[in-house]
Amino acid sequence: MGVVNVGRNPLLVLIVGCGNIAGVFDQGRSHRDPPYTHAGAYTRDGRFNLTACIEPDDKRRSEFMAAWGVPAGFRSIEQALGSGSQFDVISICSPTDCHAHDLEMALHLKPKMIFCEKPVSTSVAETKRLVTECGKLDIPLGVNYTRRWDPDISKLQADMQAGRWGQLRSVVGYYNKGILNNGSHMLDLLNLLVGPMDIVKVGKPIQDYFPNDPTVPAWLEGAQGVPVHLVCGHAEDYAIFELQLVFSRGMLTMEEGGMFWHERRVLDSEIFKGYRVLEEGVRRAGEYPRAMLQAVDNIYRAINQGDPLASTGESALAAQHVCEQIKQQACEP
Structure with missing residues (x-):
């Protein structure tokens, strides 16, 4: 600031x-x-x-x-x-x-x-x-x-654009408490990092908090067919909002809504010669509180x-449009 x-x-x-x-x-x-x-x-x-x-x-x-x-x-x-x-x-x-x-x-x-x-x-x-x-x-x-103002997200966006993590292979987002209430946070973040996505398939709606806002699992695809999966928790169990990104050069996980990040890079296996594996990595405090x-x-x-x-209103509208499409497909008879 x-x-x-x-x-x-x-x-x-x-x-x-x-x-x-x-x-x-x-x-x-x-x-x-x-x-x-x-x-x-x-x-x-x-x-x-x-x-x-x-x-x-x-x-x-x-x-x-x-x-x-x-x-x-x-x-x-x-x-x-x-x-x-x-x-x-x-x-x-x-x-x-x-x-x-x-x-x-x-x-x-x-x-x-x-x-x-x-x-x-x-x-x-x-x-x-x-x-x-x-x-x-x-x-x-x-x-x-809020995560559009998170310094960690701004840095990740820049790192992805510069290719520092290599190619994006897949994304998994974990959320609960409603596709609009919390899912819109996830989809807005995905729009920022992955770009526009197509809905491939939606799962059964889960009524875990708001009567008119179910939590819905979904499979989407970003540019070049990058698979993006929305995976559901249940609000009665605990709050969850986490994002896992699999790159060609490692794996990056946003934990506890951005309060922590876990970074794992690729290295040669000490056990299996010729194989490459992910290191144990580093878990560090995130910048989300800022x-x-x-x-x-x-x-x-x-x-x-x-x-x-x-x-902006426009970026929020784009995320809500995907939320509404997912909800409509999930609730179709």
Whole structure:
């Protein structure tokens, strides 16, 4: 992240929804720990002011305001609109079912940027409409597919483009808790690293958390027929979000959502002469905890310097389109 004190007025932030990703996950943690939430990242960055929040639950709103020093609170986005307040950045952290309404109302506040939690909405048609509306009003839409700001992912993307791991042979992604809720994270990441993919086959849907968002196994193919497999866990067992990439020069595994990485290179076997095998490798801590700080830095620079956003409404729509296709095929009679 760049230098925070650049002599400009801080950007004014409105946070819609006062739940976990808005700020609760960071409440009670040391200020030295990396932030995982919107409020935590804006506060740590230092170039933003949390000026207001919206939350229909009075107790939750009051606790959020006290925890983050937010001076103004509203029960609804309509109430914020009627107050005449102005905001530079609006973070949409409300439940997914509320995103479409909240995002549409946020456009009436005419911010310089909207930063929406994933997915943008519950359907491709609705997301496409909202992305189009943002474009018409020239209001940039960032979507929090956080790994697009993970330094490890940026480095991996560069390494793959430079051929440092050799040819990509296959990919396996492990996830649970819904093809849209968590699967969209995986498919957005795969779109970034592998590129556009075709669906070859989908398996039986697994109802492991959300009634209308099953977890679905799938087989896809990337460019040059690279096989990509989505493998399911069950949300009742434990959380899982991991990615394994098999290259001609080794194997790379993202573990615990990017909190750790396991790198294994190819070497000559000491036991079987003439064979090449994977070394035991190194497991190292990942840079994922820096992602939210990278995200708000990207937002600041996008507003003040015109930098491109790493995660946009368009890239989010592309991932959601694949999610919806997988779900439709899995639920066909």
